[in-house]
Amino acid sequence: xxxxxxxxxxxxxLYIPLALFTIFLLFPFYWMLIISLKPNxxxxxxxxxxxxLTEFTLRHYRYLFENTDFPxxxxxxxxxxxxxxxxxxxxxxxxGYALGRFRFKGGNLMGTAVFLAYLIPPTLLFIPLSQVVVRxxxxxxxxxxxxxxxxxxxxxxxxxxxxxxRTIPRELEECAMIDGASRxxxxxxxxxxxALPGVLSAAIFSFTLSWNEFLYALVFMGSGHxxxxxxxxxxxxxxxxxxxxxxxxxxxxxxSVPVAVVYMFFVDHYVSGMTAGAVKG
Amino acid sequence: MAEVIYDHVTKRFDSVVAVxxxxxxxxxxxxxxxVGPSGCGKTTxxxxxxxxxxxxxxxxxxxxxxxxxxPPKDRDIAMVFQNYALYPHMxxxxxxxxxxxxxxxxxxxxxxxxxxxxEILGIQDLLNRKPRQLSGGQRxxxxxxxxxxxxxxxxxxDEPLSNLDAKLRVQTRGELIKLQRxxxxxxIYVTHDQVEAMTMGxxxxxxxxxxxxxxxTPENLYDRPANLFVATFIGSPAMNIxxxxxxxxxxxxxLVAGDVKLEAPPSHRNRLADYVGRExxxxxxxxxxxxxxxxxxxxxxxxxxxxxxxxxxxxxxxxVHLRGPAGTLIAQGEPRIHLDPGDxxxxxxxxxxxxxFDPQTELALF
Amino acid sequence: xxxxxxxxxxxxxxxxLRQRVRLWVESEPVLAYLFMTPGWLILLLFMSxxxxxxxxxxxTDRTVGLPTGEFVGLQNYRDLLRDGVFRLTVLxxxxxxxxxxxxxxxxxxxxxxxxxxAFRLRNVLRAALLLPWIVPTALSSLAWLMxxxxxxxxxxxxxxxxxxxxxxxxxxxxxxxxxxxxxxxxIWRGTPFFAVAILAGLQAVPQELHEAAAIxxxxxxxxxxxxxxxxxxxxxxxxTLFSIIWTFADFQLVYVLTKGxxxxxxxxxxxxxxxxxxxxxxxLGMGAAVSLYMFPILAVLSAILLRHVRSQEA
Numbered sequence: 001x002x003x004x005x006x007x008x009x010x011x012x013x014l015y016i017p018l019a020l021f022t023i024f025l026l027f028p029f030y031w032m033l034i035i036s037l038k039p040n041x042x043x044x045x046x047x048x049x050x051x052x053l054t055e056f057t058l059r060h061y062r063y064l065f066e067n068t069d070f071p072x073x074x075x076x077x078x079x080x081x082x083x084x085x086x087x088x089x090x091x092x093x094x095x096g097y098a099l100g101r102f103r104f105k106g107g108n109l110m111g112t113a114v115f116l117a118y119l120i121p122p123t124l125l126f127i128p129l130s131q132v133v134v135r136x137x138x139x140x141x142x143x144x145x146x147x148x149x150x151x152x153x154x155x156x157x158x159x160x161x162x163x164x165x166r167t168i169p170r171e172l173e174e175c176a177m178i179d180g181a182s183r184x185x186x187x188x189x190x191x192x193x194x195a196l197p198g199v200l201s202a203a204i205f206s207f208t209l210s211w212n213e214f215l216y217a218l219v220f221m222g223s224g225h226x227x228x229x230x231x232x233x234x235x236x237x238x239x240x241x242x243x244x245x246x247x248x249x250x251x252x253x254x255x256s257v258p259v260a261v262v263y264m265f266f267v268d269h270y271v272s273g274m275t276a277g278a279v280k281g
Numbered sequence: 282m283a284e285v286i287y288d289h290v291t292k293r294f295d296s297v298v299a300v301x302x303x304x305x306x307x308x309x310x311x312x313x314x315x316v317g318p319s320g321c322g323k324t325t326x327x328x329x330x331x332x333x334x335x336x337x338x339x340x341x342x343x344x345x346x347x348x349x350x351x352p353p354k355d356r357d358i359a360m361v362f363q364n365y366a367l368y369p370h371m372x373x374x375x376x377x378x379x380x381x382x383x384x385x386x387x388x389x390x391x392x393x394x395x396x397x398x399x400e401i402l403g404i405q406d407l408l409n410r411k412p413r414q415l416s417g418g419q420r421x422x423x424x425x426x427x428x429x430x431x432x433x434x435x436x437x438x439d440e441p442l443s444n445l446d447a448k449l450r451v452q453t454r455g456e457l458i459k460l461q462r463x464x465x466x467x468x469i470y471v472t473h474d475q476v477e478a479m480t481m482g483x484x485x486x487x488x489x490x491x492x493x494x495x496x497x498t499p500e501n502l503y504d505r506p507a508n509l510f511v512a513t514f515i516g517s518p519a520m521n522i523x524x525x526x527x528x529x530x531x532x533x534x535x536l537v538a539g540d541v542k543l544e545a546p547p548s549h550r551n552r553l554a555d556y557v558g559r560e561x562x563x564x565x566x567x568x569x570x571x572x573x574x575x576x577x578x579x580x581x582x583x584x585x586x587x588x589x590x591x592x593x594x595x596x597x598x599x600x601v602h603l604r605g606p607a608g609t610l611i612a613q614g615e616p617r618i619h620l621d622p623g624d625x626x627x628x629x630x631x632x633x634x635x636x637x638f639d640p641q642t643e644l645a646l647f
Numbered sequence: 648x649x650x651x652x653x654x655x656x657x658x659x660x661x662x663x664l665r666q667r668v669r670l671w672v673e674s675e676p677v678l679a680y681l682f683m684t685p686g687w688l689i690l691l692l693f694m695s696x697x698x699x700x701x702x703x704x705x706x707t708d709r710t711v712g713l714p715t716g717e718f719v720g721l722q723n724y725r726d727l728l729r730d731g732v733f734r735l736t737v738l739x740x741x742x743x744x745x746x747x748x749x750x751x752x753x754x755x756x757x758x759x760x761x762x763x764x765a766f767r768l769r770n771v772l773r774a775a776l777l778l779p780w781i782v783p784t785a786l787s788s789l790a791w792l793m794x795x796x797x798x799x800x801x802x803x804x805x806x807x808x809x810x811x812x813x814x815x816x817x818x819x820x821x822x823x824x825x826x827x828x829x830x831x832x833x834i835w836r837g838t839p840f841f842a843v844a845i846l847a848g849l850q851a852v853p854q855e856l857h858e859a860a861a862i863x864x865x866x867x868x869x870x871x872x873x874x875x876x877x878x879x880x881x882x883x884x885x886x887t888l889f890s891i892i893w894t895f896a897d898f899q900l901v902y903v904l905t906k907g908x909x910x911x912x913x914x915x916x917x918x919x920x921x922x923x924x925x926x927x928x929x930x931l932g933m934g935a936a937v938s939l940y941m942f943p944i945l946a947v948l949s950a951i952l953l954r955h956v957r958s959q960e961a
Contacts, residue, residue, distance in 0.1 A: 014761060014764055014766065015766075017757065017761055018761050018766075018772065021754075021757075021758050021761070021776065022772065022775075022776065024835065025776050025778070025779055025835065025838070025839060026775065026776070026778065028779070028787060028790040028791060028794060028835070029778060029782075029787075029790070031790055031793065031794060031801065032787075032789075032790040035793065043799075044799070046798060046799065046804065049804070049808075050799065050801045050804055051801055051805075087689075090685070091685045091686035091689060092686065094682040094683065094685060094686065095682060095683050095685075095686035095687075097682055098678070098679040098680075098682035098683045099679075099683070102675045102676070102678065102679035102682075103675055103676075104675055104676035104679040104680070105676060107679070110683065112953065115953065115956065116949060116953070117690055117694060119892055119945065119948075119949045119952065120694060120698075120945075121892070121893070121895075121896030121917075121941075121945070122896075122898070123896045123897070123898050123916060123917035123920065123938060123941065124698075124701075124896065124938050124939070124941055124942065124945065125694065125697045125698060125701065125938070126920075126921070126925075126938070127701060127704065127920060127924040127925065127931055127934045127935045127938060128697040128698070128700040128701035128704050128935060129693065129697040130925065131697075131700060131704065131931070132692075132693065132696060132697050132700065147689065147692075147693060148693050150686075150689045150690075150693070151689065151690060151693045151694045154686045154689060154690060155690070158686060169364065169366065171362045171363075171364060171366035172366050172368060172369075174331075174333050174353075174360075174362075174366070175360065175362060175366040175368075176368070176379070177332075177333070177352070177353045177354055178331055178332075178333075178353045178354065178356075178358060178359065178360045178437075179354070179359075179379055179380030179383060179427070179431070180354045180380045180383035180384050181354060181383055182352070182354060182673070183673050183678065185383065189379075190368055193370045194369060194370060208781055211783065212781075212782070212783040212784060212785075214783070214784065214785045214898065214899040214902070215898045215899070215917070215921075218902075218921075219921075219925055229783070229786075230783050230785035230786055230899075231785075233785070233786065233789065234785050234789065234902075234903055243792075243793075243796070245793055245796075245799070248789055248793075249789070249790065249793070251786070251789075252786040252787070252789045252790060255783055255786045256782040256783060256786050256787070259781055259782055259783065260778065260781070260782060263774075263777075263778075263781050264774060267773075267774045267777075270777075270781070271773075271777075271843055271847070335674075350666075350667075350670060352670070352673065
């Protein structure tokens with residue numbers, strides 16, 4: 001790096017700003033965590049410093065599992081997330097492959113259409129889509145989300161994979177086809193293994209987006225036991241302005257942990273996917 | 282092993298004709314080189330043979346089968362690509378075995394063939410490496426090995442040496458020739474490098490703008506180019522070309538360009554007879570222009586005196602740039618010739634090596 | 648000279664039908680459309696179809712529970728224009744979508760420049776600081792909901808402890824406060840996205856350019872404007888447009904923090920459409936019309952974005 005490396009200037013221009021950013025960006029998580037572990041007696045006492053944890057309890061977590069539907073919400077979220085991710089990935093690999101590697105009339109147009117589909121937000125569609133879901137007889141079923149999440153997952157993942165497939169030299173599959181592979185075999189045995197990092201990025205993205213989705217889950221699968229974690233937590237744990245902050249924060253922590261863990265394991269794939277999303281769409 | 286026939290093959294990309302009515306026959310066991318400048322259609326012609334491009338019209342025959350509409354995998358060919366196209370996620374062994382596995386060749390047979398090919402190429406120690414751990418030369422060998430183990434009817438090679446550095450390229454060139462002669466597999470080899478073409482091929486097909494210009498042995502191509510393009514494309518430095526007026530009279534024919542007058546050798550008189558009073562293009566290779574020391578008498582009108590423009594000593598020879606009647610002429614002189622720009626030297630023209638071309642059709646006059 | 652084949656080629660027998668079909672299916676254009684079929688089928692069924700259905704519904708007075716409604720023309724759109732809450736919603740959405748952007752951009756740029764320096768734990772910090780953007784917004788918004796609690800807010804506690812205020816702040820109690828609070832939470836969530844995207848752009852700035860500029864005597868600030876900014880300009884523009892689109896069409900944050908309150912004063916398009924169409928009255932037609940009012944703005948933003956992405960690719 002060009003620039004002064006003297007310690008004092010590094011403290012003023014690097015460490016202090018970084019510390020401020022860290023506090024700003026991570027404090028809500030810290031807060032979430034300590035509240036979820038705080039006994040109610042301390043939690044509701046406004047005279048003690050709320051920023052520390054002087055004693056802790058797992059009562060709120062136990063409450064979540066024993067007195068609420070949280071385990072069921074977690075199961076629902078997992079089913080929907082895996083289903084939607086799997087479906088989207090299958091469609092996106094095929095679509096990205098076609099857009100990235102085949103020469104055909106209308107290819108550019110299709111690419112643009114996929115990009116525009118990526119920009120259509122759920123808030124624009126959720127009301128008519130709820131009618132479609134009812135008409136197809138999948139309202140309040142897992143299919144309601146497994147089939148609708150791909151509307152935002154496929155455009156993104158296809159776009160990402162299209163870019164990825166393009167980086168793989170054409171000769172590789174041509175060579176495989178001369179070596180005796182059909183097009184499908186060349187794709188499965190040569191191109192797909194090489195595109196694995198891209199597929200992983202797309203998978204992680206689909207996973208987090210599905211896990212985090214709120215509006216469709218609220219509208220299409222929001223009754224009875226079929227809620228997902230975000231919907232169940234927000235709707236069922238907040239009843240008529242009586243906030244049970246302990247269990248609420250415990251649910252927020254537990255609902256965030258899976259994505260955080262997946263993210264931490266694959267952070268580089270995530271970031272490369274995200275910047276591909278930002279740069280290329 | 283088999284012969285290969287292109288029968289009036291045309292390939293169009295939208296409005297661009299990449300290969301135009303190509304007809305040629307490659308004999309069984311022959312090493313045929315397709316050469317030409319970039320964009321001349323040679324690679325497209327090869328890709329049509331491989332089945333990577335669908336021909337627009339015409340037919341392609343390999344052995345006794347018309348393969349025009351047969352997918353690449355069923356054509357029984359192997360191809361070496363310019364960038365080698367090694368599968369990055371497979372070891373050298375798996376790269377070589379891939380095609381055989383797809384064809385359900387028994388395991389022991391695969392093993393035998395891969396090891397045999399590896400031995401031929403001297404890459405036995407590399408079998409467990411991944412392509413990225415290999416040098417350029419080693420990758421090239423693996424690509425060759427992958428073609429060899431397949432024991433195909435035809436080898437297709439698309440500029441397989443052009444990613445190697447100059448020294449390695451010359452060495453590999455020799456090895457490749459020996460290998461092909463030893464295996465005796467029909468080979469079609471694409472290159473833009475006329476030196477490669479001349480040294481490697483049994484026969485050479487010169488292409489330009491999608492059209493086959495000449496198909497012949499290296500010697501014939503060099504000595505009897507069919508047209509201006511072949512004449513200037515083959516040979517380095519390139520053949521000198523200049524326009525000259527054909528002047529006839531009492532049994533002799535003279536080629537006149539500015540101050541230079543050359544009497545056409547008897548062998549040329551007949552072909553030039555029709556051109557008396559008109560212009561032709563005269564071609565002469567640099568080695569057929571001899572720089573004569575001193576200032577000897579003219580013997581039979583085959584010497585001319587021209588001023589020197591530039592000297593390029595190349596070690597084994599010296600290229601002498603001369604101010605000719607129409608632009609620069611290059612003559613090939615002795616290695617340690619002492620000349621300076623501005624000197625006027627005597628040049629002896631080997632007239633029996635003269636080439637003449639029709640200025641309109643650019644075809645050689647025979 | 649071309650030489651004619653010495654031997655005539657055996658007449659080509661027509662390929663058997665099965666092989667011809669195979670050949671046709673394996674040709675690139677056919678295979679391409681075949682590959683795209685599953686994806687497009689889903690997009691057509693669950694995106695295009697509802698989009699056009701939405702336009703139809705917005706022209707009716709359809710309500711939840713009833714099979715169809717009466718065609719009412721542009722009545723819903725006209726009613727909305729006269730509706731004070733809707734007009735407030737439009738204003739809120741613009742504040743929420745546009746006013747937060749400069750903050751996210753500036754903070755994100757600053758954070759990216761910091762993370763582009765060499766220091767220990769850099770990768771850990773880069774990963775950790777992206778968390779606000781990757782955890783479920785509905786759940787992190789719950790944390791903000793408590794941070795904004797009129798009684799339990801640690802902000803109020805801290806300010807009182809420092810003697811700066813006497814009574815707890817009512818973060819979500821009035822429209823002004825609530826909108827500021829929403830914007831703050833939105834900036835919190837969006838800043839890491841900007842930072843990571845811009846960081847990727849920064850890492851593409853050739854080091855030699857910096858060194859050349861430094862040799863010519865440019866200081867750090869001059870180098871930033873002369874060397875860094877031109878290189879990351881494209882990425883900044885595209886990131887900004889994405890962020891505007893997403894924020895503009897947001898739902899969760901506002902739904903969790905205020906649900907549009909107090910007194911319907913903090914709605915944005917998404918939450919107001921939900922309240923009209925699903926949550927409250929169940930007036931599907933009206934809700935669909937609210938959503939569709941977003942469309943022209945989204946279309947313009949998308950067109951600009953598309954143009955930038957195209958030029959970035961070229």
